[in-house]
Amino acid sequence: MIRLLTRNIVRFLVLVALQVLVLNNIQLSGYINPYFYILFILLMPFETPPWVGTVIGFLLGLSIDMFANTPGLHAASTAFIGFVRPYFLRYISPRDGYEPGSFPRVFYYGFNWFLKYTLLLVFVHHLILFFLEAFSFASFGHVIMRIIFSTLFSVSLIMMSQYLVFRK
Amino acid sequence: MNNLIRFIERNHHFFIFLIVETAALLLLFQYNNYHRATFINKLGAATGIVYEVSDDVVDFFYLRKANQEFAEQNAHILNTLKKSYKTNKISYREIYDSVYEKQWRFFVASVVSNSVNKQNNYLTIDKGRKHGVKQSMGITGPNGVVGVVRHVSENYSTVISLLNPNFHLSARLRNTKYFGSLQWDGIDPRFCWLDDIPNHIDVNVGDSVETSGFSAIFPGQIPIGKVVEASKDGRNNFYHIKVKLFMHIQSLTHVYVIDNEFKTEIEELENKTITYD
Structure with a gap:
């Protein structure tokens, strides 16, 4: 239990640092902003109480906001995926449910399941994030383009991380 | 009360989400100039509908301005009317050129203050010495006599109203x-x-x-x-x-000041008559 907590705290700090120090400086062709930090939400244990997920999402987003100087923007979108994650998990659960002691990872539930899970949550997150950022439906097409490309990029990064870092 | 607490407890996940999300949005609107501005703009679009309706009502009050313009036009037309000219005809033969000489000059003035409910009622109009208003010029309204100029200052004049027992x-x-x-x-x-x-x-x-x-x-x-x-x-x-x-x-907004170009001539003549008789 303590080990789980420490691992999560370290992961939190590493992901935030990676996001604000490296990935926030990447802006490819004006469309693509990878947001890798939500991996933390994705990797939270199945047993996390739903409300804890929401609050952690808020705090995670807020930490990113502190550095990106956009108070509330990431907090709002990350809190939202923290909120919907339990419903998504229930929606895409395998027939036998989730095994105790397992984590939402490629290692446990396979590439397809994890891709579906990641795509859904990352897309929702980016949808809210980019629309909140643009805060208008005037440049609808442009915002949609950004959402799609950034989602693809973020999802690729997260999938890669599953093979490079979180192998087990 | 118990039911309410139980309801919140059962849906604590949703309520916590609601609180957290509200906090995030508050932060967003509070500390991001762009979002605050846009939010206020969107709010403005909604209130725009309200303003549109109120504009229609307000437009009604701008009829006053439109009225002013019409009144000015009217004064101009009155100036060109035949009855503003004194005839110089002295023979029975009709001569159609240069027979009229201008006698009455009308110009428009706005009523600045007005009263009807006192014993001695006065009006104030927004034209004064600068505009050519002199003491005891006549004042008419759109349909009838209003009064006579009593005192004149640089920019304003007071008018002794028809509704004043001192006015005959x-x-x-x-x-x-x-x-x-x-x-x-x-x-x-x-x-x-x-x-x-x-x-x-x-x-x-x-x-x-x-x-x-x-x-x-x-x-x-x-x-x-x-x-x-x-x-x-x-x-x-x-x-x-x-x-x-x-x-x-009571409902007067614009008046015409009437200037008699021959007034001094008439008065001088009449005074002479009275003096010599």
């Missing part, structure tokens, strides 16, 4: 041309009294009363009102005629 207006009956003096009794701002009409002539209810044109202040034939009641005074030989005014001085 030379008025006559349109059909018989008998003239008398019109005066307010200080009671009802809709009615004035016409005195000094000899009681041997016929006065009917509904007869028109107009200015006599004898005063050098007002041109003749400006309508004033209609006779509503004509009683013969027992003691003397004159009618006491109640006249309903056409002019609603």
Whole structure:
């Protein structure tokens, strides 16, 4: 239990640092902003109480906001995926449910399941994030383009991380 | 109360989300200039509908401005009317060029303050010495006499209202041309009294009363009102005629100041006559 907590705290700090120090400086062709930090939400244990997920999402987003100087923007979108994650998990659960002691990872539930899970949550997150950022439906097409490309990029990064870092 | 607590407890996940999300959005709108501005703009679009409706109502009040423009135009037209010119015809032969010389000059003024409910009522208009207003110039409204200029300052003038018992207006009956003096009794701002009409002539209810044109202040034939009641005074030989005014001085917004170009000439002549007789 303590080990789980420490691992999560370290992961939190590493992901935030990676996001604000490296990935926030990447802006490819004006469309693509990878947001890798939500991996933390994705990797939270199945047993996390739903409300804890929401609050952690808020705090995670807020930490990113502190550095990106956009108070509330990431907090709002990350809190939202923290909120919907339990419903998504229930929606895409395998027939036998989730095994105790397992984590939402490629290692446990396979590439397809994890891709579906990641795509859904990352897309929702980016949808809210980019629309909140643009805060208008005037440049609808442009915002949609950004959402799609950034989602693809973020999802690729997260999938890669599953093979490079979180192998087990 | 217990039910409420149980309801919140059961849906604690949702309520916590709601609180957290509200906090995030508050932060967003509070600390991001762009979002705050856009949020206020969007709010503005919603309130725009309200303003649109209120604009329609407000437009109604701008009719006042439109009125002003029309009144100015009207003054201009009055200036070109034949009755603003004094005829110089001295022969019976009709000569159609340079026979008219301008006698009455009209110009428009806005009413700045007005009263009808006092005993001695005055108006203030927004034209003064600078604009050519002089003491005892006549003031008319869209349909009748309003008063006479009392005091003039640089930019404003006070007008002694028809609704002031100190003001006597030379008025006559349109059909018989008998003239008398019109005066307010200080009671009802809709009615004035016409005195000094000899009681041997016929006065009917509904007869028109107009200015006599004898005063050098007002041109003749400006309508004033209609006779509503004509009683013969027992003691003397004159009618006491109640006249309903056409002019609603209460709702007056614009007036015409009337300048008689020949006034000094007429007055000088009359004074000379009185002095030498």
